Amino acid sequence: MTKSFRINLTLALIALLWAGVSLGIGPAHLGWGRAFAALLGQGDPIATTIVWQLRLPRAMLALLIGAMLGAAGAALQGYLRNPLADPGVLGVSSTAALGGVLALYYGFAALSPLTLPIFAIVGALAGLIPLLLLAARSEGPLALVLAGVAIATAAGAGISLALNFAPNPFAAVEIMTWLMGSLADRSFLHVWLALPCVAVGLGLTLLEGRALDALTLGEDGATALGIDLKRTRLILLVATAIGVGGAVAVSGAIGFVGLVVPHLVRPFTDRRPSSLLIPSALGGAALLAAADALVRSVPTLEEPRLGVVTALIGVPIFLHQLVRARRQW
């Protein structure tokens, strides 16, 4: 068993463990026994409904979205050769959020549970267009980052505008809460929406591992090794827009996973950007599944939002990591 296989297996087991744990947690106190009996199709009708209609899709979404955010973070850190990069740096998660906010603002979100995520995915893809136009010509990553910042700022302004002109305080609160990110009350419809997006996003991201490794030597070094950097950039942009856009669409903005997870798993890898992709996906899945289990076990009337909790968990781990291994990115 190679070292990387051991790490991937461990992370996958942790992710599944947390997803399993989260099946037993929720406002209805089913207990583990009833929850797992229901999962295996041998439970009472109430438990079966709760587990299959509410908790299972939620756990699956946590795994899918966490995996996409983790992998996208690792890929972008490799591509930009910057340990501070995260999926938000390209601005597509902001335009996805803007799409969702517009659906809420104009009341389309009330039409069907799928309207909002579809608006958000359209937002992500719309964000891709200026990104490609602004950054397509230049070779270096700087133009891409600057274009991403501009797009994120514009989308952020749009979101603020929606809040500013919200028809009533409830609409503003609705928008704010959605922006904080959550997996509550999601169904299999959302899973079927997110799954293809994440599958495409992850698949495309994994294709570029070798190019990311070559970029360790800088752009000239990578090109001289036969890497087509324009292709790499296009693929990573599309992968992030579709994958992260699809993730944001069903969950709202969940920050920090994409930034922190690659740092957490990096010490267990050989530090090649390619060897970081799968562990980051699995680690992201584990982190989000754990966070989503946590938000449900807090005994408050209103569930804490997932985006808030990932940041609360992420920051201390991140700081600990920084202090422990300051030198090793």
Added chain:
Amino acid sequence: MVRLDAVSVTLGAGRVVDGVSADLSGGVIGLIGPNGAGKSTLVRAIAGLIPAEGAILINAEPVATMALRDRGRRIAYLPQGQTVHWPLTVERLVALGRLPHLAPFARPGEADANAIERALERTDLQLLRDRPVDELSGGERARVLLARALAVEAPLLLADEPLAALDPAHQIEVMALLRAEAARGATVIAVLHDLTLAARWCDRLLLIDHGRLVADGKPGEVLTADRIGAVYGVSAFIGEAQGEPLIVPLTQH
């Protein structure tokens, strides 16, 4: 091997390389000239990294139309500076040199492992193979990056200022490694600043000034006091020490 026919490169508004023609084949060929003369740009053009006017042919095939991976196998390029963005181990970094040899999704095979081993051996890095590159000294790092380029096992090796920031011992070590590559049959083109080292270790020198090739030939023919004065703007002492050429820049004109 490499045929340059009226090669010009325009970057922004300026013509950085201006009508360079030469046939470069075998041995260690030094590209010398003042800062900003266009040496690095010429090397990048030969590597196919930037577009150039005129023709750059490698074994009669234009660099511009080569498939990227094919080009990667035929030209090993050692960029200026010691850019390594992530602290890979020495062995992992050297292994990057095998990327052009790998088919998409193929894993490195025995031939790759052997090439990596040869590169580590030639650069005397076997004992450091598991060390992260960020823990190495500047001299060791230069050797690792050279080993990375050697691992490509390309018939043409382009090295852009491989001696920058190295102490004399490491400079000699790197030049000896480049010579050894040439002895194995590779054509080595290196951008150099130290004229004594260039005169001593190169078979042939190309002197570039303002993008133009102003002299091309054996070191003794190229490096005359007049020419050094005209191109670098310094008076120079040219002599010999223990049978080796010695060039000492004295004062600015």
